[in-house]
Amino acid sequence: MDKQYLLKPRRLGIDTHQELVVYMRGDCHVCRSEGFDAHSRIQVNAGGRSILATLNVIHGDWLAPDEFGLSESAWHALTPQAGERAGFAHAPTVDSMSAVRAKIYGNSLGDAQFNAIVSDVCKGFYTDVELATFLTACASRGLDHGETVSLTRAMINVGERLNWHREIVVDKHCVGGLPGNRTTPLVVAMVAAEGLVMPKTSSRAITSPAGTADTMETLAPVALSIADMRRVVEREGGCIAWGGAVSLSPADDILIRIERAIDLDSEGQLVASVLSKKAAAGATHVVLDLPVGPTAKVRSESDARRLGALLRDTGEAIGLAVRTVITDGMQPVGRGIGPALEARDVLAVLQNKDDAPADLRERSLQLAGAIFELAGLAAEGSGTVVAAQALISGRAWRKFQAICEAQGGMRTPPSAAQTQPVPTPREGVVSAIDNRVLARIAKLAGAPGAPAAGLDLHVRLGDRVEQGQPLFTLHTETTGELAYALEYLQTHPDVIRIAGDSEGGSPSQ
Numbered sequence: 001m002d003k004q005y006l007l008k009p010r011r012l013g014i015d016t017h018q019e020l021v022v023y024m025r026g027d028c029h030v031c032r033s034e035g036f037d038a039h040s041r042i043q044v045n046a047g048g049r050s051i052l053a054t055l056n057v058i059h060g061d062w063l064a065p066d067e068f069g070l071s072e073s074a075w076h077a078l079t080p081q082a083g084e085r086a087g088f089a090h091a092p093t094v095d096s097m098s099a100v101r102a103k104i105y106g107n108s109l110g111d112a113q114f115n116a117i118v119s120d121v122c123k124g125f126y127t128d129v130e131l132a133t134f135l136t137a138c139a140s141r142g143l144d145h146g147e148t149v150s151l152t153r154a155m156i157n158v159g160e161r162l163n164w165h166r167e168i169v170v171d172k173h174c175v176g177g178l179p180g181n182r183t184t185p186l187v188v189a190m191v192a193a194e195g196l197v198m199p200k201t202s203s204r205a206i207t208s209p210a211g212t213a214d215t216m217e218t219l220a221p222v223a224l225s226i227a228d229m230r231r232v233v234e235r236e237g238g239c240i241a242w243g244g245a246v247s248l249s250p251a252d253d254i255l256i257r258i259e260r261a262i263d264l265d266s267e268g269q270l271v272a273s274v275l276s277k278k279a280a281a282g283a284t285h286v287v288l289d290l291p292v293g294p295t296a297k298v299r300s301e302s303d304a305r306r307l308g309a310l311l312r313d314t315g316e317a318i319g320l321a322v323r324t325v326i327t328d329g330m331q332p333v334g335r336g337i338g339p340a341l342e343a344r345d346v347l348a349v350l351q352n353k354d355d356a357p358a359d360l361r362e363r364s365l366q367l368a369g370a371i372f373e374l375a376g377l378a379a380e381g382s383g384t385v386v387a388a389q390a391l392i393s394g395r396a397w398r399k400f401q402a403i404c405e406a407q408g409g410m411r412t413p414p415s416a417a418q419t420q421p422v423p424t425p426r427e428g429v430v431s432a433i434d435n436r437v438l439a440r441i442a443k444l445a446g447a448p449g450a451p452a453a454g455l456d457l458h459v460r461l462g463d464r465v466e467q468g469q470p471l472f473t474l475h476t477e478t479t480g481e482l483a484y485a486l487e488y489l490q491t492h493p494d495v496i497r498i499a500g501d502s503e504g505g506s507p508s509q
Contacts, residue, residue: 006085007068016071020053023069041091051077052124094125103137111150118154118251131258143268149317155276159250162282170198171283177297179439180334182342184212186364189400190390192238199233201243209442213242214339221408232406248280285321287370291329295435323374331433334360338447338454340413350397416452416475423468430463431499437492444485450477471496
């Protein structure tokens with residue numbers, strides 16, 4: 001291509017998350033010659049490397065006529081070298097969209113069609129609108145069992161798949177919707193302490209106050225490469241790593257970003273998301289936590305049983321032994337909501353402190369026990385006994401410390417600069433807790449971006465409280481974030497509902 005049609009790349013420092021975005025002047029000769037419009041999908045080529053990106057057209061002189069801009073994600077994907085110039089072309093036609101259109105009109109899709117769709121998704125061929133169309137078609141028309149299996153297999157096939165060369169490799173996952181439910185570090189410690197292999201990859205928060213990776217990062221490094229994961233697991237039997245640092249089921253991360261934006265999480269997509277990650281990480285036996293409650297992700301026991309059956313059947317089809325555990329999702333687990341506060345609860349349980357959250361301890365024992373039984377290390381009904389022995393003896397705490405050191409060194413979770421208790425306006429009995437609103441308040445306080453931010457919950461369902469008694473304490477880094485969270489709380493005063501004596505005070509009310 002003639003040099004006059006090449007542009008110099010410029011890093012603009014704009015965070016567009018996972019979406020690759022390119023910026024051009026509206027009067028740019030390339031923009032005019034190629035007929036590019038705002039939001040066009042374009043191919044950028046530089047030094048033998050190429051990316052597909054969405055074009056944003058700017059008006060003004062903050063780019064020179066011979067420059068084009070790159071968002072942070074686009075810059076890292078293209079990795080332009082000093083002195084390089086880039087050429088441009090229209091993005092190729094996405095043939096797999098014909099399968100998406102077929103799904104919209106009610107047709108079932110098979111292995112070949114899902115493989116084509118997921119492959120194109122990972123190549124960056126799909127715009128956000130097209131991704132949303134695919135997800136909506138799968139949700140509105142539903143995925144039958146065969147389609148769910150096909151989608152799961154396709155998501156496994158496009159990324160790396162780890163092989164630990166062990167007959168049994170265990171994993172666990174919670175389907176989500178419950179603040180503070182930070183059982184993973186505890187389960188990994190107990191399971192690895194008893195000799196099982198558990199290479200755990202976890203996510204960061206997207207719209208919640210903390211993901212497992214966010215909490216664990218206040219205790220040890222989590223951005224491990226696959227080589228680092230292998231080293232840690234070979235040495236200690238387990239790890240707790242950020243899944244975004246490794247290419248395991250990469251389509252899942254792309255789809256989740258859109259699912260969160262459009263607030264859509266269908267059963268088929270959920271099953272494919274969870275199980276593809278577990279299979280790609282090399283697991284053979286998986287325990288899945290399904291919290292049930294009116295403000296959890298799974299709303300009823302019947303929904304949980306149906307979802308559990310779909311998870312087990314799909315797991316069997318792709319070679320995974322899956323056990324589901326239905327748990328209480330009526331209220332948060334533990335006291336802390338936010339990375340450092342959740343880490344504090346984890347440490348208290350591991351260290352067998354008297355004031356450790358009993359619910360976090362019991363749920364972690366239940367899930368670790370289910371893993372021991374599924375893996376054949378304990379007889380049915382005795383898994384929690386094995387888990388409790390690992391915890392009470394101190395073996396789990398010692399193993400957790402060893403895992404942290406192997407991942408790069410143990411850290412002390414930070415503390416917030418600002419704290420403020422939130423009192424109850426009346427006496428009575430705690431009758432309901434809105435998990436979603438409570439999580440939103442913790443996020444407005446700054447979590448997870450500020451690791452020490454969030455809130456400390458002081459009451460549980462059924463507790464009797466006196467007027468003025470703190471329901472929870474906000475933790476923030478700045479007075480602005482504190483004010484922001486308190487302002488939101490004023491419009492949601494019933495996040496923790498208090499029933500007066502005349503109302504009976506029953507937790508079920």
